[in-house]
Amino acid sequence: MVKPYNFDAARSEAQRENMRRLAAEGRCFMCYENLMKYENNRVEFETPHWIITHNAYPYEGTKHHILLVARRHVKAISDLTKAERADLPEAIVKVEKHWQLDSYGIGMRTGDFRYNGASVEHLHAHIIVGHRDPAIHQPVRMKLASIPKDAA
Secondary structure: OOOOEOHHHOOOHHHHHHHHHHHHOOOOOOOHHHHOOOOOOOEEEEOOOEEEEEOOOOOOOEEEEEEEEEOOOOOOHHHOOHHHHHHHHHHHHHHHHHOOOOOOEEEEOOOOHHHHOOOEOOOEEEEEEEOOOOOOOOOOOOOOOOOOHHHO
16 A cells, blocks of 8 residues: 655655654645645645645755645646646746746656655646855756665
8 A cells, every 4th residue: 555655755854754744644735625734835826726835845956946736636647637737837837927937947756656756646746946156056856766665
């Protein structure tokens, strides 16, 4: 049985502890009804099918790390309705305009999170902006594949 969180994908002990607490409560922190209860997240704005929030645990080196979270609990792009799929690029455009982004990267993992490096099995996309200041700039890395410990 797949657990709701992939603890091995946590990037910090604080994130791992929050994941453990939420798993014990039986909550997916990305589900719409729970997102506002999760103390590190806030909804910036919404589209009909996507919730836009800053990542509570941004990747190292990011100036902005914004999440587009599917309003429904789905784990794969193929689980989305046609309307949900059509709304995703519209949500990206809203993010671009809202934060006046002239350059960014987009990352998304889909399907079984034991193999794609995600920490939670709820479909979401990452919009990532790195720092431009040469004094603090570093490449931003997003894990896109993994092997579960029990499969090794």
